[in-house]
Amino acid sequence: MSTLGKNIRNLRLKNCLSQAALADLINIPSQSKISAWESDKSIPNLLKAQRLAQVFGVNLDFLVQV
Template sequence: MDRANQQSVAPGAEGTIYSGGAMHDVTETIGGRLRRLRTDARLSASSVAQRIRMSQTYLCEVERDEHMPGLTMAAELAKLFGVSLDYIAGLRTTRTTHT
């Protein structure tokens, strides 16, 4: 990996990742971000799980950070919510997608 793409946490800056010169708040977990996207869209866990062909139990476990979503699941959620995978992972702070 080249130096520009390396990520590290600066001493005394817990909760912030420095990546390629940009700072990103990482206090929100992936599960928390997914739950917020779902509730902002006013969707139930059941309806989201059905749309992405995943069990509601597993989706809720992901939202509680008991499991990390796999790439396929994360991609389906990004598509459903109209955001990028970078946004779901917390690497971007804006919800817009690039087409």
């Protein structure tokens, strides 16, 4: 079963990004948020989700598709 966290992780790895590099690209202070999102412990707010979709070159619907 796909989750938002798994989608973020898969897209990050597909784009050869570390959690720290992704955090820099979406302007968050540390990779701890990325880790929490990928483990489904929390979810990004709408603005961060939109930025993630832009970074990954996908639409928001694809990113949140579960």
